[in-house]
Amino acid sequence: MTRLLDLDGYLTGELAEGPALDAFEEAMFDAPDDPEVAFLDALARTGAVLADHGTFDMGVLRSHIDALRARGESLSLTEIGPPGTYRVEFPRDSRLVCTSLVLGLPDVSRVDVEMRLVEHGNALKTVRDVIVDPDGRIYALCERPLFELSLGSGRVHTKVYRHGQRELIAEWDITGVLVPL
Amino acid sequence: MVALSDGLRDQPSIPALIAAARAGDRQSEGALVARFAAVVRTFARRRLKTADAVDEFAQDVFLRFVQAVRTGAITEPERTGGFVLGICKNVARERARLAERRSELWQQFGDALAPLEDNPELAKYQLALLEDCLSQISQRSRDVIKHAFVLGESAAEIGVRLEMSEGNVRVVRHRALEALRTCMSGKTFYEEARA
Numbered sequence: 392m393t394r395l396l397d398l399d400g401y402l403t404g405e406l407a408e409g410p411a412l413d414a415f416e417e418a419m420f421d422a423p424d425d426p427e428v429a430f431l432d433a434l435a436r437t438g439a440v441l442a443d444h445g446t447f448d449m450g451v452l453r454s455h456i457d458a459l460r461a462r463g464e465s466l467s468l469t470e471i472g473p474p475g476t477y478r479v480e481f482p483r484d485s486r487l488v489c490t491s492l493v494l495g496l497p498d499v500s501r502v503d504v505e506m507r508l509v510e511h512g513n514a515l516k517t518v519r520d521v522i523v524d525p526d527g528r529i530y531a532l533c534e535r536p537l538f539e540l541s542l543g544s545g546r547v548h549t550k551v552y553r554h555g556q557r558e559l560i561a562e563w564d565i566t567g568v569l570v571p572l
Numbered sequence: 573m574v575a576l577s578d579g580l581r582d583q584p585s586i587p588a589l590i591a592a593a594r595a596g597d598r599q600s601e602g603a604l605v606a607r608f609a610a611v612v613r614t615f616a617r618r619r620l621k622t623a624d625a626v627d628e629f630a631q632d633v634f635l636r637f638v639q640a641v642r643t644g645a646i647t648e649p650e651r652t653g654g655f656v657l658g659i660c661k662n663v664a665r666e667r668a669r670l671a672e673r674r675s676e677l678w679q680q681f682g683d684a685l686a687p688l689e690d691n692p693e694l695a696k697y698q699l700a701l702l703e704d705c706l707s708q709i710s711q712r713s714r715d716v717i718k719h720a721f722v723l724g725e726s727a728a729e730i731g732v733r734l735e736m737s738e739g740n741v742r743v744v745r746h747r748a749l750e751a752l753r754t755c756m757s758g759k760t761f762y763e764e765a766r767a
Contacts, residue, residue, distance in 0.1 A: 395753055396746055403720055403727065403745075430753055431721065437695070437702045438722040446703055447718050448711070501711075514765030520711035536700035540762045 394427045402431060444487060444534065449504075450522035451532045456489055476564040481542065483569050488538040492529040494551065494561055499523050501554035510545035520554065542567045583607075587649035593641045601641060605634050608656050615660045632663050704762075705755035713748035720745050 400406040401415055419428065441447040444464070445455050459466050467485035471477055473493045481488060494502070504521050508514045523529055529551070533541070541547070551561040584592070584600070586607065592600035609630065616629035636659050640646055646655055706714055715734055719725040720741075725733070727741040734741070758764065 395749060399746065399749055405727070405742075427753075430756060433698050433756070434702065434717070434752065435721050436690075437698045438718065440699060441703060441706070442718055442722045447706060447722070448714060449707055508762070508765050511765040514761070516708070516761045518707045519709075534699050534703055536696040537703045537760065540700055540704075540760050544762045544766060 394425070395430075398427055398431055441534070444532070446487070446532055446534050448522065449518050449520060449531075451489075451530050452522065453524045453526055453528070453530060456530055456532070459487065471563065471565065474561040474563055478566045478568070480570045481538075481567055486535055488533050488535060490531045490533070492531065492549075492551075492561075492563060493527065494523055494529055495527045496523075496560060497525065497527050499527075499553065499560065500525075502529070502560070503552045503554055504529075505550045505552065507548040507550075508544045508546075509548055539569075542569065586652050590641065590646055590649035590652055594644060594646075601638060604641065604652075605638070608634075608637070608653075611653075612656065612660060615657070615664075619664055629663060629667070633659050636663070701756055701760055702752075704760040705752050708755060708761070709748055709751055713744055713751070716741055716744045717748050717752065 397406075397415070401412075401419075406412055406415060419425070438447060444459065445451045456466065456468060465484070465486040466489060467482040467487070468489045468491060469479060469481055470491045471479060471493070473495055479490075481490075500523050502521050502523055504518045506516045506518070508516075521529060521531075546564065546566045549563045549565065550559055551563075552558060553560055584603070586604070589600045589604050589607070593604060612630045612633050613626055616626045616633075620626050620629060633656070637656055640655070640659075646652060648655075706717075709717075712734070716730055719730045719733065720727075727738045727745070730736070730741045730745075731738045736744070759767075
């Protein structure tokens with residue numbers, strides 16, 4: 392990954408002005424199809440979109456949801472209750488999808504979330520450092536493209552752990568479907 | 573009632589400020605910039621739409637103005653207002669020329685720039701993939717990546733913000749970058765699981 396780290400040094404300004412920088416730029420423009428350059432370009436451009444929406448981080452505060460709505464973002468908020476089993480219909484049309492889970496533990500500000508895709512060999516994904524709002528809810532905000540990919544995976548068993556520990560504090564079993572047209 | 577002009581009472585004259593600034597007094601230089609700020613912005617506001625463009629215009633004007641003060645190019649200090657207006661007109665003309673030239677070029681060759689537009693399907697997928705990959709690294713790594721590559725902050729700035737040493741910022745940044753690069757070479761977790 393040396394090339395990636397070289398580009399990291401270039402972008403972050405750690406490669407100082409001078410002949411080395413000139414040579415680096417000449418080489419970069421001589422080889423414009425560099426996949427590492429493409430990766431970093433995508434990271435910056437797509438990352439800016441995620442950062443603007445708040446989806447760069449895992450989970451957001453309720454106030455952030457309200458702020459996104461106030462500035463006119465297309466956002467749907469689907470309220471899911473306390474731990475349990477649910478079949479949930481999600482709207483089709485918003486650019487951002489927020490799913491709210493009632494954790495109900497006001498002393499908990501961050502959690503780790505483990506998602507198991509029951510219908511797909513129990514494939515497991517762990518999302519660390521998820522924010523919990525002081526109102527005791529997790530506001531899982533997601534961009535529509537990833538949300539729809541996740542929805543296509545069928546039933547998801549979700550376990551929530553106290554952050555950095557293996558103490559299980561809540562479980563949901565959710566099957567999500569899009570609202571029929 | 574406080575009048576807007578009250579703030580100008582007992583201020584040195586502009587020629588006095590020019591003389592002091594020319595002699596190296598940076599405070600006088602700042603006072604000159606502050607004195608002309610409103611009129612320059614008003615001049616710009618008449619021609620430009622956004623607040624950012626107005627601010628950028630004013631900066632362009634004052635950079636040249638300060639350069640002129642320091643190099644002694646203002647030979648008639650009592651006519652400083654006219655001098656600043658002259659800079660404003662020059663900057664506006666240059667910008668207009670640039671805009672006109674741009675417009676001509678755009679009409680002629682604009683179609684060829686379509687590749688700069690994102691392919692919508694690819695952009696959607698990149699959004700999903702990056703969001704998915706970010707969910708698999710720690711909050712600290714996400715923070716460092718965001719501040720470095722989205723907000724363009726240096727390792728030193730990020731270190732202060734996140735209470736980390738500069739060296740540690742670099743280590744976290746390199747590791748997170750490599751993890752994201754590997755993750756983004758594949759598919760999303762959900763697609764991999766269904767495959």
